[in-house]
Amino acid sequence: MCPKTLLVLSVLLQQNISCFINLPDCIFMISKNQIKFIGSLSQKKFRDENGMFIAEGTKLVLDLMPAFECVNAFATEDWKARNAAHDISGFVTATEEELRKISNQKSPQGVLAVFRKRENHFDVKQLNGKLSLALDDVQDPGNLGTIIRIADWFGVEDIFCSEFCADAYGPKTVQATMGALARVKIHYLNLNTFLAGLPADMPVYGTFMDGENIYSEKITPNGIIVMGNEGNGISAAIEQKVNKRLLIPNYPLGSETSESLNVAVATALVCAEFRRRF
16 A cells, blocks of 8 residues: 555545555556656757667657657556556656656646666668658757658658767757657767768768759669758858758749748658659
């Protein structure tokens, strides 16, 4: 019997109150150390040191369960009752107040889990037969999360991120992926060195204002698609590694419109055109 239940029984007995008690499952008291540790995972420094990250919300937590090792999971009684059909036997029961103390959201969704990050490996030879993404300093967590979700939708299994990209395991990024992180492998590396080490015949695509119209240009079913930073686009060093320059045209062609597209929107348009043709 848990401490909270024992306390209630003690008070009732002291006051000579007799009643029928339907004992609930024991509600686990989240310790101050646990609250502090989970809170620390909001910072990249501690995510890297501990190799862990947090996820919140039903779809996100349940989607990540098969793909990542779950270190801890906390959920309210109500959430556990509504999701009893899933394997949640290891989930610790917590009160809504306790969840608010460890949540990054204004309105917690009833469940929070701590996962261990996984090591993602790749073989350059295998990349030659499929389409992959490379991100050159995409720094907004929401953009990165959305791009991961887009990659999942279009069957892109690998995303290669420069060292100054946003952290794929940050709370905002994880939330924006909507569970796609379970299926898309993220690799952080020196992007310049990575692209330089690709086979000479590997197509490396990038979008530029002076590129060829993506809707009429010949493209291939395989290669690396490079997407650039939100404000600066593809850097000069990475631009030198691009051998296929593409343009997403505005409409009507040549008319005065917005200066550029959001990087996640541009990624979706490029991926859609590649998948439309192949």
